Amino acid sequence: MFRSSTEEVTIGNSSDIEQSFESPVDQPSTSLPPVRQSSRLSSPSCLHGSGGASCSSYPGSISDATPIGVFGAKPRDHNLSERRSVASFMFTSRSDSTARSSTPYLRKTPGSAAPATTSSSATFTQAASVIVAVVEGRGLARGEIGMASFSLKCPELVLSQFADTGTYAKVITKLHILMPLEIVMSDTTSERGQENKLYSLIMENFSSVSFTAIQRKYFNEKKGLEYIQQFCAAEFTTVLMEVQNKYYCLAAAAALLKYLEFLQKSIYAPKSLRVTFRGSEQTAMIDSASAINLELVINNRDHRSEHSLLGVLNYTKTPGGERRLRANILEPLADTDTINIRLDTVQELLEDEELFFGLKSAIAHFLDIDQLLSVLVQFPKQETMNVAEAKILQVIQLKQTLEMVEPLKVVLKNSRTALLKAYAASLEDYRFERILEEIKRVINDEAYGTKNSLNMRTQKCYAVRPNINEFLDIARRAYTEIVDDIAGLVNQIGEKYGIPLRTSFSTTRGFFMQMKLDGVALPDGQLPSEFIKVTKYKNNYSFTTLDLIKMNDRCDEALREIYHVSYVVICQLLSVVHEHIHCLYKLSDAVSMLDMLLSLAMACTVSEYVRPEFTDTLAIKQGRHPILERIAGQQPISNNTYISEAGNFVIITGPNMSGKSTYLKQVALCQIMAQIGSFVPAEYASFRIADQIFTRIGVDDDFETNSSTFMVEMKEISYIIHNASDRSLIIIDELGRGTSTEEGIGICHAICEYLLKLKAFTLFATHFLELCQLETLYSNVENQHMQVQHSRSGESARETVVYTYVLSRGCSGERSYGIRAAEMTAMSPSIIQEAKIIAAKINQKLWAKNYSDPATRQQRAVHNLATRLLQTARSSRLDQESLRLYLKGLKKQYEAEIQMARDTVEMNTEE
């Protein structure tokens, strides 16, 4: 019944979604906050509050009485792409105002002015849609940060409040994770000439994101609390207990909601939003530089998201699932129980094929529930044709979404693990059925959403059941007649000229005619003059006639009537179901989580992963680099890792290209995978939960920019030193390469000694072999190296290096590999010879410094034995025989260390 008489279509888009009810909050014309423009604003218009001298309300503020829009500009449709430029135009301080799209992860150092962005790279489907308000405490509360964020695609207000250091690394990291479309701050932070540090850092790190300044008075915590009481849906009101004394996030919420009200031309329904508070305690922090270094969401070389950790794990089917996976990768869990619950589910999915495939097909058909909810809980202030059309589509989508709940429940019915059972229980909510019943009373059973533009139009026309509204039925009859007339007209014209015509449809042109040129003899060799607006694409002519245009106008008129009446009927329906609609939050949560867990399970079927354990040791047997595995298409060489409190600092040496950086990243990536609840690429894996993951890895090896490279690495390392804790995982690669060898060694040595005092697990790769001496000084240091082999072949019998990528105990025996690498090039032999002599002399001097004091060595041996025995007693699960062998090995190792100490005494005496 829903087919139109004309079948030819082109695919079109559906329009924005809005709706209209009365505003539950203050009327904007009297209460909205004037906005300050900051110094770099480019728009000169007084009406836009730009700070022109003649503007009465400046500097910065826009008079409340300004007739067009309270923020001093006419509100426009909150279409995403348009929004960015609107924001730039009206409020932002961007001097460039280029309105580039926000990058998923900017390539920046925390607190540094590092260059470049990863821009176009992302194939990741998320566009920036989050508006964030940030406020900082003053006076003694400086450093206390309140944040409130709201996605235009999901009606959730997320609050957070935390203490940050002077580098504001936490704020910057959180903002990077949110991928903001726009950042809102108080005007006092950006006053010309008095910009505060947080503002400056945000400007520096988010240069492509719109910025809006709002008067400080709108960051009002009392108002914030009131708004939350007013808008928070009943099931989320426990958040009030969490935030009632968190003044800064409440203040940010007040400013943000006020701003959104203006921006969206619409108001959120009372008790309609999900409000959550996210403290930092339950998640591990990965700073933005580390996220880039580790290629969590974007590959640094080819800038493709497929070749990132997200790409490796992303088999999600829904936008919500993908968003959740991304957020988890950037901010993994830090709570063992929650991670284990997720791992149980992944394991169940892997063991139960029926559940896996059943769930996969049940999830695959869900639309973006967050987005749907976000429009359903908004009240647009006026009805337009677009608004009406969008509302009809929303109800069709709501029906489709609710129809998918039952199949999902059926699949989850026999699940065993706690999480799946919990989701199954949450879907038992009676409201799903209630809403669906109501909808089905008004909406046709067969109504569905489709991408085909003509079909979609027909679906919308006939969405409301017949006999519900008399006028609607009449308008629909009129519409059908006109469409039939159009088909008749086209046939007539075809017969008149003896040419085969088709009726086609596109959203922009409406109905038009098309003709294939192949084998068609035109009268007089050309198109009849009656045909107008002719376009040609390949072998196809498209055109229309004046009569057809008139008929299209009549068609539109009938359609307007249909949409209007349908809109009225649907608004009545929505007012009935509105109070139950918040069960969709549960559904959205369930679908996105299930989708993410399915994706993690799917990744295990593609590659061989193992379930990780959580202990006080980082132990990985035959671990592999997950991204290298994906890119290379074959298994990379695997390696073992063992870090415990007894040996929590590993120094890794080895020549260039031997695989050090790859190994370091592999460990960090496995740790992150484990902490999001994923299996890991290894034969066995045990992790100690990390509260923070730090990396200092040179992304590129641009030796031409030595000075800036050095500054960047110093900033990164000082950030690590200031923020690392005993529970952190620290990855440092090639520190000190941007300065002289002596200085580099000195800096590395001092930094190592500082980090050695922490119980953090540290992996430190270096070319400075001198640092291996730390093992003799500190009991918790362990040397490892990347093995290489040498071979001579060919007539010249030149030595070639074979990289094994295998990690072994001890310091690398490789010397002068830089010179050997140079030897392989066309460098003159005399220069190489000279270089060898000089290097040998310098080496002799450096190695002559004897770090090893026999007493320290003995102490270290005793300490090593004691801690290993303690650890074995605490957490060993070896059987009796294995334990005996292990203890025997420990004894042997202890004896060897003591013997080495004795040898040193003898050597020193002889000297």
Ligand SMILES: Nc1ncnc2c1ncn2[C@@H]1O[C@H](COP(=O)(O)OP(=O)(O)OP(=O)(O)O)[C@@H](O)[C@H]1O
């Ligand atoms: N485990 C592995 N299995 C297979 N290939 C590997 C492995 N590790 C590294 N490689 C390959 O070797 C190349 C060099 O590795 P990597 O950059 O990690 O070496 P490096 O020792 O850090 O070098 P440099 O000291 O010059 O920075 C990588 O691009 C990768 O393709």
